[in-house]
Amino acid sequence: MARRSGYPLYGARYCGNINTKEVHDLDNEKLLCQINEIIQAGHAKPFNSIIEAHREGFDNCAYCIGGSTR
Numbered sequence: 001m002a003r004r005s006g007y008p009l010y011g012a013r014y015c016g017n018i019n020t021k022e023v024h025d026l027d028n029e030k031l032l033c034q035i036n037e038i039i040q041a042g043h044a045k046p047f048n049s050i051i052e053a054h055r056e057g058f059d060n061c062a063y064c065i066g067g068s069t070r
């Protein structure tokens, strides 16, 4: 699996889930991240930097990033 070039991520490295407020690293994606499911549910939000995601209140995914603060 890899970055998604089309809608809604457009090649961004990070995918936020606006439903759970978690952010995923697509360069280290795991099956448990369920990125395709997030996209299909309409919950995906692209981020080019993890700092940007944190600034908007997203927490790290335990599987692809780790270091969750929750």
Ligand SMILES: [Zn+2]
Pocket: 023, 024, 025, 029, 030, 032, 033, 061, 062, 063, 064, 065
């Ligand atoms: Zn993840």
